[in-house]
Amino acid sequence: MAARGTFALVERAMRVDTRLARTHLIRLGFALLILLFVVQVQLGIANYNAPGRDVFRSMCWVNFFLLNLAGVSFFSTVITEEKEELTLGLLRMAGISPVGILLGKVTPRLLGVILLLSVQLPFTILAITLGGVSIDQIFAAYVALLAFAVLMAGLGAFLSTVCARSSLAASLTTATLATVFITPYILRDAGREMHRAKDISVTTREALYEAAETVEQTTPLGSLDVILTTGFNSSPLSFQVIVDLSFGAVLFLLAWALFDVSTRNEAVSTPARGMMALFSKRVASQSRVWNHAIVWKDFNFLTGGVTAVVIKLLAYSILMGAMSMMISKRVRTDVTDNVGSTLMASMLTALIVEIPIYLSRSFREELRWQTWSCLTLLPKSMTRVALGKLAGVAPAFLPAIIVFTVGAFIAPRFFENYLFKRIFLREDGWYWVLQYILAVHVIVMLSLVVKWGAVPFGISVVVVPNVIFMATVGRNAPDAILVTIGVCTFLMALFLQWLIIRQLKILAAT
Amino acid sequence: MTSPAPKPASNEPAVVLRGVQHSFRKFKALVDINFDVPSQSLHGFVGPNGAGKTTVLKLICTLLRPQTGTVKVFGRDVATDYLEVRRRLGFMPDHFSMYRQMTVYEYLDFFAAAYGLPLETRTRVLDDVLELTDMGGRRSDLINGLSRGMQQRVGLARVLVNDPDILLLDEPASGLDPRARIELMDVLRALRSMGKTIIISSHILSELAELCDSVTIIDRGTIRYCGTMQGLLDHQADYPTYRLTPAEPLNGLREKLSQATGIISVEEVEGSSDVRVAFDPEQLDSNGVLRAAMNAGITVTGFARAQRHLNQAFMDLTEKGVR
Ligand SMILES: Nc1ncnc2c1ncn2[C@@H]1O[C@H](COP(=O)(O)OP(=O)(O)OP(=O)(O)O)[C@@H](O)[C@H]1O
Ligand SMILES: [Mg+2]
Numbered sequence: 001m002a003a004r005g006t007f008a009l010v011e012r013a014m015r016v017d018t019r020l021a022r023t024h025l026i027r028l029g030f031a032l033l034i035l036l037f038v039v040q041v042q043l044g045i046a047n048y049n050a051p052g053r054d055v056f057r058s059m060c061w062v063n064f065f066l067l068n069l070a071g072v073s074f075f076s077t078v079i080t081e082e083k084e085e086l087t088l089g090l091l092r093m094a095g096i097s098p099v100g101i102l103l104g105k106v107t108p109r110l111l112g113v114i115l116l117l118s119v120q121l122p123f124t125i126l127a128i129t130l131g132g133v134s135i136d137q138i139f140a141a142y143v144a145l146l147a148f149a150v151l152m153a154g155l156g157a158f159l160s161t162v163c164a165r166s167s168l169a170a171s172l173t174t175a176t177l178a179t180v181f182i183t184p185y186i187l188r189d190a191g192r193e194m195h196r197a198k199d200i201s202v203t204t205r206e207a208l209y210e211a212a213e214t215v216e217q218t219t220p221l222g223s224l225d226v227i228l229t230t231g232f233n234s235s236p237l238s239f240q241v242i243v244d245l246s247f248g249a250v251l252f253l254l255a256w257a258l259f260d261v262s263t264r265n266e267a268v269s270t271p272a273r274g275m276m277a278l279f280s281k282r283v284a285s286q287s288r289v290w291n292h293a294i295v296w297k298d299f300n301f302l303t304g305g306v307t308a309v310v311i312k313l314l315a316y317s318i319l320m321g322a323m324s325m326m327i328s329k330r331v332r333t334d335v336t337d338n339v340g341s342t343l344m345a346s347m348l349t350a351l352i353v354e355i356p357i358y359l360s361r362s363f364r365e366e367l368r369w370q371t372w373s374c375l376t377l378l379p380k381s382m383t384r385v386a387l388g389k390l391a392g393v394a395p396a397f398l399p400a401i402i403v404f405t406v407g408a409f410i411a412p413r414f415f416e417n418y419l420f421k422r423i424f425l426r427e428d429g430w431y432w433v434l435q436y437i438l439a440v441h442v443i444v445m446l447s448l449v450v451k452w453g454a455v456p457f458g459i460s461v462v463v464v465p466n467v468i469f470m471a472t473v474g475r476n477a478p479d480a481i482l483v484t485i486g487v488c489t490f491l492m493a494l495f496l497q498w499l500i501i502r503q504l505k506i507l508a509a510t
Numbered sequence: 511m512t513s514p515a516p517k518p519a520s521n522e523p524a525v526v527l528r529g530v531q532h533s534f535r536k537f538k539a540l541v542d543i544n545f546d547v548p549s550q551s552l553h554g555f556v557g558p559n560g561a562g563k564t565t566v567l568k569l570i571c572t573l574l575r576p577q578t579g580t581v582k583v584f585g586r587d588v589a590t591d592y593l594e595v596r597r598r599l600g601f602m603p604d605h606f607s608m609y610r611q612m613t614v615y616e617y618l619d620f621f622a623a624a625y626g627l628p629l630e631t632r633t634r635v636l637d638d639v640l641e642l643t644d645m646g647g648r649r650s651d652l653i654n655g656l657s658r659g660m661q662q663r664v665g666l667a668r669v670l671v672n673d674p675d676i677l678l679l680d681e682p683a684s685g686l687d688p689r690a691r692i693e694l695m696d697v698l699r700a701l702r703s704m705g706k707t708i709i710i711s712s713h714i715l716s717e718l719a720e721l722c723d724s725v726t727i728i729d730r731g732t733i734r735y736c737g738t739m740q741g742l743l744d745h746q747a748d749y750p751t752y753r754l755t756p757a758e759p760l761n762g763l764r765e766k767l768s769q770a771t772g773i774i775s776v777e778e779v780e781g782s783s784d785v786r787v788a789f790d791p792e793q794l795d796s797n798g799v800l801r802a803a804m805n806a807g808i809t810v811t812g813f814a815r816a817q818r819h820l821n822q823a824f825m826d827l828t829e830k831g832v833r
Contacts, residue, residue: 218555288632289616293623301611374668375686378624379596509573 050132075156098259154248187212298392313399340411347404360447441496539791554718600669705751
């Protein structure tokens, strides 16, 4: 029974998958990316003595990047998706066991990833022909990536079983990955600094370095480097492969063990009231809706209202305060410049990340709870409704802006010389601003048409071509090319805006 | 409140659809729709699943743009004058389209404010609609915690906050218990007496029979009937028919009755001993029918004008099977 159920699930998933043109497009785009990398190397071929290896190295890093992306969006929603659509209970009632559901949901996605990797076979042959890389290395690299994919699948199965919502599962996956990737740096840094301050002995420092190395070797981040050095001839079953496979398996088993407990209360039948919950009684009896009703709604229910903004401001301040303390201890000269620039850089990053997330959520939530059609029936134009929603989420950016301003006051010289002149007045500053605007539009548009992963896919759709462009011709491209691309970017953003409005109208009627 | 729109003259139709067709991709959801809804009336809109009711309502409420033909609400074209149409119209969709994380009062206040009502007006209007829908006691409850019937009332209250002249209710009675249905009908009657035009869609014709002044029956994207309720019942009936309840089964007496002068047919009503008697109005009247029955030796315990059963009318007008 369980086996049949699993099979039915796999079959359903595969059928849905093949019917969706989107997945094909993603695969196609993927193959294209690889091609571009090859072209990049071909262009500069005279400068390389191992062109095959460089092609292959680029391919590996793209794969690694995509696997992370898949982990954050594709795998981390595998069970939460059913929870959010309230279909998990139906699957359970159909007599499919927890392991059946887990396997049935995870396997098709893992197969999808494997398919993505196998699409690349012709290019690897090309890499071998170009020279500099052996078949053993290619084999080992793919084994390493596959093991990492299994780890991603296990992590996704586990987190999406435990979490109630996709957004939480995706955030936790991101946090986990970030922790694993950053830990080696922190360990090395801590070892060096503490040794310098004479807090620890050389042996302890070496132990810390050793630990950093070990952590690094648990992901392709470290192991790919080893594999791609010349003269590699170890077994493809590296430390990383074993660790990833076993962690993947353990996480999967954990998901299985916790499945019943954590999916009992599946109904996520209500959007979160967020911070309003803390004050719901008071809010209900006292405060009235503002005359700008849509602003009121999104401010209170999407960004969490005054409370959430204050809490975020506090959190940012504490975080940045701690960071400033650390910096002021470690650097001797230009303390204010260092502190100020850190504040500004961190907050700018926060803003860059927050803006697309809030904007896309602001529409997604309306669609998800089917409230969009009633909102569009107001006697207001779509543009005015959209502007109201923008104004509603804008206060969410205040904490970052405030802390940024503090930074600018602490280090006015740095602000003027570095940030203002270099970023906003630099010749190609406008180019990056345009690219960012395009990325935001892509993300908002994607969030209207895909169920998950709008943010990571939107970012990569814009970032990857830019990275390729900059790595190849962009850095010393003549201004005319930059301007042309800039104009195209702008036109694309306008076109996307039109598409977004159109899509919103279509969605209102369905 | 926004500047009061001039009340329509009651003879001008509230909604006019002419030559409306609508396709989703290649699928023709509406083939050729023409009908009027009289102003200040309660109009039933009935059809089986997939008939196109929701599509028509969405066209009227400006959610969909007409592909061919024109849709006019109070003389204004929905394609061009959509803001004005939206201002005077309230649409209640067939699914719960609600900010479930809000309280009832917040929810209603939100829409009132979104329609541009100033604060004082809002307070008054909300008190009114809460009273009308009998939700005053639950005003500070979260919508999420309300039962289906109550959510339905909140939905109705929501469409009332901007004091629309025309209400479009898509299957408002589905999922309600009998009592809640009757209460809903009472609210709708009250609204009609306030001069509002109400279009209410349903799968069930008999549910609307007592409520509606006029009815449109739609099936497979075409209009099968549009007119008064009574007209639907008399539709296609060639001779007046009375329903007669005998004290005991007729058996042979039926033959005898059918031979009396002026009687055209005597048919048994399935599942009972009643008979349907059709007669020629030029030779007989209802008294004559009764007399003929007594002359035939029948003990009559009930006698009433027979109406074609509503469900029968519905079945006759719609086709078998969903498309
Ligand atoms: N957005 C859409 N895309 C494609 N087809 C649609 C869409 N909306 C409706 N249809 C099709 O149009 C037809 C009419 O649908 P509609 O929702 O108007 O029917 P309905 O009378 O409201 O049915 P029900 O009683 O089930 O609510 C159906 O066959 C439906 O499949
Ligand atoms: Mg419908």
